[in-house]
Amino acid sequence: MRLLADRVGHRYGTTEVLRDIGIAIGGGEIVCIVGPSGCGKSTLLRMLGGLEQASEGRVLLEGEPPAGSLNPITYIFQDFALLPWRTVEGNIRLVLEDHKLGATAMRAIVDDVLERTRLKDFRAALPRQLSGGMKQRVAIARALAVRPAVMLMDEPLSALDAQTRELLMDDLVELWTRERFSACYVTHNLAEAVRLGHRVHVLSRRPGRIRETVEIDMPLAERAERAAELEAMQRHIWLVMREEARAADRELADAG
Amino acid sequence: MALTRRQLGAGAAAGAAFGIVRNARAASEKVAIGILPLVSHAPTIIAAARGYFAAQGLDAKLVTFQAAEPMAVGIASGDIDFGVTAITGGLVSLADKGAVKIIGGSLAEKKGVDGQKVVASNAAYAKGLTDIAGLRGKSYAVTTAGSSFEYVAYKAAQKAGFPASDITYRPLQTIPACIAAVKTGQVDAWDMLPSIIAILLHDKAAHVIAAVQDFIPDYQVTTVFTSTRNIDKRAEVVKRFLAGFSRGIDDYDAALVAKTMAPKEVDAIVAEIHKYVFAGMPLAKARPHITNGVMHVNKGAALNVASVADQLAWLNANKLVPAGSTMKKLVDTSFVKTF
Amino acid sequence: MPDEASGPAPARAVAVREVPFRGGGFRPRTNSYVSWAVFAGLILLWEAGSRLGLISPIALPAPSQVLGALVDLARTGMLWKNLSVSLMRLGTGWVLGSILGIAVGLAIGLFTIARAALMQLTSALFAVPKIALLPLFIVWFGIGESSKIATILFGTFFPAVIATYSGVDNVDRNLIRMGQSFGLSWGSIVRKIILPGALPAILSGLRISSAIAIVLLVAAEMIGAQYGIGAYILQAGSLFAIDQLIAGVTILAVLGLLISWVIARAERRFLDWRS
Numbered sequence: 001m002r003l004l005a006d007r008v009g010h011r012y013g014t015t016e017v018l019r020d021i022g023i024a025i026g027g028g029e030i031v032c033i034v035g036p037s038g039c040g041k042s043t044l045l046r047m048l049g050g051l052e053q054a055s056e057g058r059v060l061l062e063g064e065p066p067a068g069s070l071n072p073i074t075y076i077f078q079d080f081a082l083l084p085w086r087t088v089e090g091n092i093r094l095v096l097e098d099h100k101l102g103a104t105a106m107r108a109i110v111d112d113v114l115e116r117t118r119l120k121d122f123r124a125a126l127p128r129q130l131s132g133g134m135k136q137r138v139a140i141a142r143a144l145a146v147r148p149a150v151m152l153m154d155e156p157l158s159a160l161d162a163q164t165r166e167l168l169m170d171d172l173v174e175l176w177t178r179e180r181f182s183a184c185y186v187t188h189n190l191a192e193a194v195r196l197g198h199r200v201h202v203l204s205r206r207p208g209r210i211r212e213t214v215e216i217d218m219p220l221a222e223r224a225e226r227a228a229e230l231e232a233m234q235r236h237i238w239l240v241m242r243e244e245a246r247a248a249d250r251e252l253a254d255a256g
Numbered sequence: 257m258a259l260t261r262r263q264l265g266a267g268a269a270a271g272a273a274f275g276i277v278r279n280a281r282a283a284s285e286k287v288a289i290g291i292l293p294l295v296s297h298a299p300t301i302i303a304a305a306r307g308y309f310a311a312q313g314l315d316a317k318l319v320t321f322q323a324a325e326p327m328a329v330g331i332a333s334g335d336i337d338f339g340v341t342a343i344t345g346g347l348v349s350l351a352d353k354g355a356v357k358i359i360g361g362s363l364a365e366k367k368g369v370d371g372q373k374v375v376a377s378n379a380a381y382a383k384g385l386t387d388i389a390g391l392r393g394k395s396y397a398v399t400t401a402g403s404s405f406e407y408v409a410y411k412a413a414q415k416a417g418f419p420a421s422d423i424t425y426r427p428l429q430t431i432p433a434c435i436a437a438v439k440t441g442q443v444d445a446w447d448m449l450p451s452i453i454a455i456l457l458h459d460k461a462a463h464v465i466a467a468v469q470d471f472i473p474d475y476q477v478t479t480v481f482t483s484t485r486n487i488d489k490r491a492e493v494v495k496r497f498l499a500g501f502s503r504g505i506d507d508y509d510a511a512l513v514a515k516t517m518a519p520k521e522v523d524a525i526v527a528e529i530h531k532y533v534f535a536g537m538p539l540a541k542a543r544p545h546i547t548n549g550v551m552h553v554n555k556g557a558a559l560n561v562a563s564v565a566d567q568l569a570w571l572n573a574n575k576l577v578p579a580g581s582t583m584k585k586l587v588d589t590s591f592v593k594t595f
Numbered sequence: 596m597p598d599e600a601s602g603p604a605p606a607r608a609v610a611v612r613e614v615p616f617r618g619g620g621f622r623p624r625t626n627s628y629v630s631w632a633v634f635a636g637l638i639l640l641w642e643a644g645s646r647l648g649l650i651s652p653i654a655l656p657a658p659s660q661v662l663g664a665l666v667d668l669a670r671t672g673m674l675w676k677n678l679s680v681s682l683m684r685l686g687t688g689w690v691l692g693s694i695l696g697i698a699v700g701l702a703i704g705l706f707t708i709a710r711a712a713l714m715q716l717t718s719a720l721f722a723v724p725k726i727a728l729l730p731l732f733i734v735w736f737g738i739g740e741s742s743k744i745a746t747i748l749f750g751t752f753f754p755a756v757i758a759t760y761s762g763v764d765n766v767d768r769n770l771i772r773m774g775q776s777f778g779l780s781w782g783s784i785v786r787k788i789i790l791p792g793a794l795p796a797i798l799s800g801l802r803i804s805s806a807i808a809i810v811l812l813v814a815a816e817m818i819g820a821q822y823g824i825g826a827y828i829l830q831a832g833s834l835f836a837i838d839q840l841i842a843g844v845t846i847l848a849v850l851g852l853l854i855s856w857v858i859a860r861a862e863r864r865f866l867d868w869r870s
Contacts, residue, residue: 049776071778081773085791085868094787095777126868146777287698325691325833332653347832426738429729429829430816435731437819459754576834 001072001149003048003184009207010043010057016207017043021057022119023210025150028180030220032193035203035211036241036248038255039153041186043152044208048184049152050076065149070099074148074243077154080135082127082142089114089123090130092142109145117141137171144179151183157192158181173220190237194230195223202240205248212240285493286315290327290339293320295451295477295546296363298512298529299341299553303504306526312496329482331356338482338497344569345402345576347481351586352578356588357487358564360480360498360557360592362505365469367416369513369552370450371415372468372477374412379441381463388466389416394444395424397434402576404477408447408468409569438462450549476563477551487588498591502556512550558593628650657839664842673827677758678846681812681823684740685850688747688815689808695748696755702757704763704793705785715762721753726814738819746815751804758800762793795869798862809847824850 003025010018016038025048033041033098034063046052047059050073065072082091089110096106105210107182115205118139127135143151157165162245175181187193193200200214228246289304301308301317309316324341325361331339333356341347350356365371376385385394391412398405406425413420426443428434431452437443439461447468448456451566456462468475470549479502484492510517511525526546527539534542555561564587571577638658644650645657656664668674702709703717725732725746736742766789774784816825824846831839 050770051776071776073776074775075773077769077773079769081767081769083770083788083791085794085866088837094774095779097787098778098783099779128868259641299640325835329653329835345836346832347835350653353652368623402834425821426819427817427821427830428733428738428819432730433733433818436733437738440734442733442819573687578836 001065003073003150003182004043004060004062005048006060006062007057008047008054008059009055010040010045010047011045011207012051018054019207019209021208021210023184025184026062026182028182029116029198030176030196031186031198032185032187032197033203034187034190034200034237034241036205036206036245037188038126038248038251039203039204039244040208041188041203045154045184045186047148049073051075059212066147069147069149071095071146072149074143074146074151076136076139076143076151076153076156078129078158080132080139080159082135082138083135083256084158087124088119088130088138088141089125091127092145095142095146113141113144116144116178117171126165131164132160133168136160136168140175149182151181153183155187155189156185158187158189165189165192168192170224172196173223177221189232190241193237194234196220200237202237205251211244212237261571269376274430277522280286284313284315285490285496286317286496287493288317288319289497290319290321290336292322292324292341293535294449294527294534295512295550296449298533298546299362299504299508300340301504301529301532302507302525305502305531306487306504306507308500308503309497312401312500313464314493314496315408315496315502318532319435320594328356328481331481334483334485337486337493338480338498338501340478340480342404342478343564343571344404345571348568348571348577348581348586350522350567352581354484354585356481357484357588358479358481358559358586359487359494359588360501361478361554362549362557363478364560364563365472365475365477367469371551372408372447372449373425373453373464374408374445374447374466374474375438375453375456375462376445376465377438377441377443377462378460381422382463382501385444386463386465387416388412388471389418390465391445392414392418392422396427397428397437397446398425398441399429399431399434400427401425402571402574403448406574407570408472409445411472412466412569421485439477450551451545452549454549455545459548472563474560474563476554476567477558479559479564481556492592505553505555505557508553509555510547512547513552525593527532556593558595559587561587561589561594598643653837660838661841661845664836664838668827668842672840673822674846677822677824677827679823680820681816684743684747684815684823685735685808685812688811689751689805690739691744692748692751692808693755693804696752696804697754697797698761700756700759700797701785701790703760703762704789710760713756717756718755720758725749725811726817729814729817733818742818743815743818743820743823746818747808747811750807750811754800754804754807755797758796758803759793762796762800763789765796766792794868795862798858798866801853805858806851809851809854812847 005021005023008018008021009016019107021044023031033044034043043052047054050059086094090112093106093114096109102161114123117140119134119137119141122134123132129140130138157168160168168198173196180230185193186194197216200216202211202214203209204211214233216233218226287309289300304316304318308433319330321330324348327339327341328347328350330336341449343358351358362460365423374388375523381393384390391409396405396409398409403459409423410420410423413423426437428437431478434446435452435456438446438456439459445465457464467516480498482494494521507525509518523594529546530539530542534545537545561583565583568581568583568586572581641650641655642658645652645655665674668677699713699717703713727745732742732745735747770788770792771784774788778788812823813825815827817825817829820826824843828840828843830849831837831843
């Protein structure tokens, strides 16, 4: 199954935020979207996830979702979006309860995703007892529980400190190596983009258009060791983006 | 020694000077008088408006209350000097604590003069509640336990020859609530001053089944009272107040009850009363409410001690007042004529 | 340089002093022993003042007299009789008012039409003093139990409405979006995300409305009530039996404390997820 944006554009009132975006997500690849602040990357992600309607163009699903997928397009939020009144297990159960799975099946899924994200010992913990990194792991476990075909990740590591971010990036790489999930990963952090993306779309400042697409043909598992090559790639993307970011910065200051 | 004597002398001189000042001030002694915005308080209003208190050397200030209870408490606390209200459990309780005393009579039932009536709701009347004997087993609106309403119902039962406990009392706290309950037939009966009964009858919302004076002759409805402190320390002021008040009563009687006064003078008096009573209505509209259903007020603020004693006995019997409340604690008979 | 290994030590030649501590304070703690002691001390002072004649019996009865009135109430069985009818009125009015209020508040929080139709109306009616409407309540609901329950119901309904819809308004929109992104049904989102998210606000609304209910009990029992703590207080007031008056008020105060304790327990039980 593939998720396609077909010439998507969007405006809030008179402000045009996105123009003529065409991207495809699927085939077990991670597509990263980077761009300066206010370029509409999060808006684009919400449209891909059906949480917002595009004013131009269409968002399309190609092919059938894999059998057993409970929620083919699944979101991961920057602020984790965990229910504070539910335990780790309760938060995972929340997204399964509407599917009438039966007690044993549900239990099996919960056990499985807790195992895969190494959260077994935290089953009964409340979100407030967890660190930011652990919270995002819970959110990832919750996403895995519904067996998504495409994961939409909205700056999932931005709320975390640098060390936790490194750890979670390793986790994501390991997880992808095992599961080969497809994802659209929105971030403003270029290091994340080159570590996790098979393809990186660089958006221009508002209205966001695709400035450049960078294919990174290096296995995810090897990237931690080949930091120098990644650094060059990150530098290249930064050069593309720098002018846009500077202009956007000034624009926002003017607007303010 | 000499020094001390001189000091004493100076003290005496100062005392004398104070004495002079006090005498000078006594010429215009300040008194606060509590009233309710009812026609029955007209004698006070008239006396103040026509300068009868000033003639007695009193600088009288009228303070309007919406209920009798806070007025009684105001007198006990010394904020108010004189007031007129029904004999209630609250008043007797304050008297028992030594704070207030009745010094005269005011509103009273009198043969030949309009008086309080007992009414039945339309529904109860239709079902045969047409006289006080019919009150047996019926419900009766009262403001609070121990209020004059309960006393009237008790006297009605006594007259009709059945125990007062056969009547169910419904405490409704305020007069408007009682009116609403009678109008909607939620209580069977109630008693009230003639001016308000007239409004109920005008709305065809109730039927009169008895006049209170038929079963409580010469009922002393309201009394004049003051603080015991005033009686002990300012007896002269109390006397002068009652003198001014009595002149107010005479004018009230001539203008509204006996109607012997010249119409022009009556108009002036009604206009004065209107400043306090039915003040929310234009004078022309308020006039009939003021002049109709006016009750008798005892001349010279004379007090019907027998009636007061009967009411106190009833309050005592029903344990609505502190045990052992006596007439001695409640009434000071030295100021007015009693009967 | 063996000295350096053991960490920085103050130089000998220069005057050395400790940095003065400037933090602390501004964090009052509750100490139940102190609050009980103050309470007991005040009562003792009050009793002494009354006995010595410093406090006039017209201004305040002695605590022992109030206790006497309470004992009289208990001995004659009137305490339970008054309390039971009052609790019935309070309970029924408060529970019904709260349930209706939460339902209407939810509707305002969830539906545009309900919000447009009811929000201003609620704000307007909330401010209306229910006591002023008592004569009308007699016409509408009679002088039986229903008018008393209605008084309390009306008084508790509006705070519950306002607490609920502002609670719903303040639920983290991102959590709702999360629910939608996982394809949760509308009912699940309301039941599992919005209601628990609004619960802190609803519970603090209920705390306020319980206090309002007790305040309104006296007003409710102005209408043809023969028994009840409110009726007892009113009668004591009209008879100027201030020992009974204070005794009745004490019962209401204890009732208020009890209810607030129960709600605090409920908060601890249901809101333990808050830090």
